[in-house]
Amino acid sequence: MSYFRPISISLSPNVEKDDLHLALNLIIRPWLWKNPPSRKASARQGGKAISELEDEFKKYLEVKYAFSFNSGRSSFFAILKALSEVEGLKSGGEVLLQAFTCNAVPNPVLWAGLKPVYVDCRKDDFNMDAEDLKSKITTMSRVVVVQHTFGLPANMDEIRSICGVNNLILIEDCAHSLGAEYNGIKVGSHSKASFFSFSRDKIISSVYGGIAVTNDDKVAESLQQAQAEFEMPSSFWIFQQLLHPILLHYIILPIYNFLDLGKIFLVLSQWFHILSKAVSWQEKRGERPDYFPKALPNALAVLALNQFNKLEKFNAHRQKIANYYFEELKDTKFRLPQKFSDRKNVFLRFTANHPKAQEIIYEAWHDQNILLGDWYTTPIAPFDTKIEEIGYKLGMCPIAERLSKETLNLPTHINISQKDASRIVDFLKRLDI
Numbered sequence: 001m002s003y004f005r006p007i008s009i010s011l012s013p014n015v016e017k018d019d020l021h022l023a024l025n026l027i028i029r030p031w032l033w034k035n036p037p038s039r040k041a042s043a044r045q046g047g048k049a050i051s052e053l054e055d056e057f058k059k060y061l062e063v064k065y066a067f068s069f070n071s072g073r074s075s076f077f078a079i080l081k082a083l084s085e086v087e088g089l090k091s092g093g094e095v096l097l098q099a100f101t102c103n104a105v106p107n108p109v110l111w112a113g114l115k116p117v118y119v120d121c122r123k124d125d126f127n128m129d130a131e132d133l134k135s136k137i138t139t140m141s142r143v144v145v146v147q148h149t150f151g152l153p154a155n156m157d158e159i160r161s162i163c164g165v166n167n168l169i170l171i172e173d174c175a176h177s178l179g180a181e182y183n184g185i186k187v188g189s190h191s192k193a194s195f196f197s198f199s200r201d202k203i204i205s206s207v208y209g210g211i212a213v214t215n216d217d218k219v220a221e222s223l224q225q226a227q228a229e230f231e232m233p234s235s236f237w238i239f240q241q242l243l244h245p246i247l248l249h250y251i252i253l254p255i256y257n258f259l260d261l262g263k264i265f266l267v268l269s270q271w272f273h274i275l276s277k278a279v280s281w282q283e284k285r286g287e288r289p290d291y292f293p294k295a296l297p298n299a300l301a302v303l304a305l306n307q308f309n310k311l312e313k314f315n316a317h318r319q320k321i322a323n324y325y326f327e328e329l330k331d332t333k334f335r336l337p338q339k340f341s342d343r344k345n346v347f348l349r350f351t352a353n354h355p356k357a358q359e360i361i362y363e364a365w366h367d368q369n370i371l372l373g374d375w376y377t378t379p380i381a382p383f384d385t386k387i388e389e390i391g392y393k394l395g396m397c398p399i400a401e402r403l404s405k406e407t408l409n410l411p412t413h414i415n416i417s418q419k420d421a422s423r424i425v426d427f428l429k430r431l432d433i
Helices: 017-027 049-061 072-086 106-111 130-135 156-165 217-230 235-252 261-271 298-308 311-329 357-368 398-406 418-431
Strands: 065-069 094-098 115-119 141-147 169-173 193-197 210-214 350-353 407-410
Touching (some): 017 298, 049 065, 049 210, 065 072, 065 217, 072 106, 072 141, 072 193, 130 156, 141 156, 357 398, 357 407, 398 407
Antiparallel strands (some): 193 210, 350 407
8 A cells, every 4th residue: 555655745744653542542532632530640641731731832942831722823813812902902903924824824813803914025035024024014013923934933133123123013923943943042932922833734743733932921811811711622623633643544645646545535534524624715715713713622732742742853854854855956956945054944844946846746746646845836825715805915925926836845754764855856856957
């Protein structure tokens, strides 16, 4: 069956045997999913995983407060809700964020009654362009959300300075960048508040999950209230997430390319709501599905904590694979990620640019059974997002729009071997014409 299993960049790429064992163990113990009654049980089986995960994040990032939620967008929404109470954000206030992003970022802004304003990005690091940021600040601007795209930190000194001069609140979007550093300090601790994602294809994964962190006492108090108000997601929703790595590993991936049976099984599983989708149809229209915002259930905290304990191994492996790509592709026409002396990139994905990026992604799948990444093929992803309903109009951010046509991502996750990376490189070199 391994012949039909693709080299994949997504589809729960971080899952290892211990993660599968945990998911299998949890799926048959529904009394552990939310608030288990036993206080004497272990952290992994007795309901303490939520607080333990939050404590581990506080220690790792050296921040005072951390509050878990069922997704990165729920975490971001909770931060905006907290800032509305603490800083007096009012309906219609502007939140400046970059294009070349997922709709999971502007959507919480819309859900909070605020207005997303899109800032163009830089072509050398895919992060927010400071000069375009300055040009789009108005009297209604209140918040800047800086995204550390693909695991490479943005230029925080420059953006912090702009925020200080204009009295703007800075939030970090660290969905791609757990473990990345700017000037030797981990991302997530350079701002008023920040949020991380444990989605299925992030640095660590619990299929869905996220966390919000802050050093601000008042913001923390409001985040704690939000966590309690959001409550837990339904048991069925939790079941869907626990089932995801199990079905992917044992059924979908082994037959993915056998008459497309694995892909068909995945689509049908999502169609019949056996598995959840990464992005719902409502989100593609700026609407909010009923399972956001919610708190993080114990079962997913168990999965996230297990992955968090492997973070250093994961990121060391990503760096090793990235180094291989750098060496093997240095004399090709691919434009490789730029290196910055003041920034530590964790390489969630190894991002390269090529004029024929979309053709290469297509050929890789159809000829080589290699699923390369296409973050992002439109300025607001996924490609079928109704961008006008998310407040974006074509022409707003020309660099982001150009990058969306020229960018492809190479996998770096723990299940990519040197042999896999070599296959990818050989294929890319053949198409580098």
